Amino acid sequence: MMLYPTVADLTNEKVNRYMLVIATAKCARHLIDKANDEHEYEESHKSETDRFAKDTVKTDYELLLTEKPVSVAVAKLYDGEYSIVEA
Numbered sequence: 001m002m003l004y005p006t007v008a009d010l011t012n013e014k015v016n017r018y019m020l021v022i023a024t025a026k027c028a029r030h031l032i033d034k035a036n037d038e039h040e041y042e043e044s045h046k047s048e049t050d051r052f053a054k055d056t057v058k059t060d061y062e063l064l065l066t067e068k069p070v071s072v073a074v075a076k077l078y079d080g081e082y083s084i085v086e087a
Contacts, residue, residue, distance in 0.1 A: 005078045015084050020077075023084040027073035035060035 010020050039061040063072060076082045 005074065010074070010078060014086070019084055019086075023077065023082075024070060024073045027077060027082050028069040031060055031064065031072055031076075032069050035064045 007017060007020065011017060015023075038059050042059075042061075073082070077084070
């Protein structure tokens with residue numbers, strides 16, 4: 001159950017619940033694919049000395065290890081990083 005942001009906060013006269021569900025699912029899938037691509041790229045391009053270096057920037061892969069993809073997608077839709085476009 002989603003507590004914040006509420007469905008009412010994410011919907012309006014142009015965006016209904018159905019569109020919100022579809023957009024959230026697509027956004028979550030995009031985040032998962034992007035995180036997997038980042039992880040594969042990092043693993044294939046790191047040397048042994050770089051494996052022990054800590055990055056200060058949290059990548060999508062690291063973010064999805066701690067939070068669920070749907071929660072991240074809802075937060076990004078609410079913050080305006082992603083938007084719902086009618087097709």
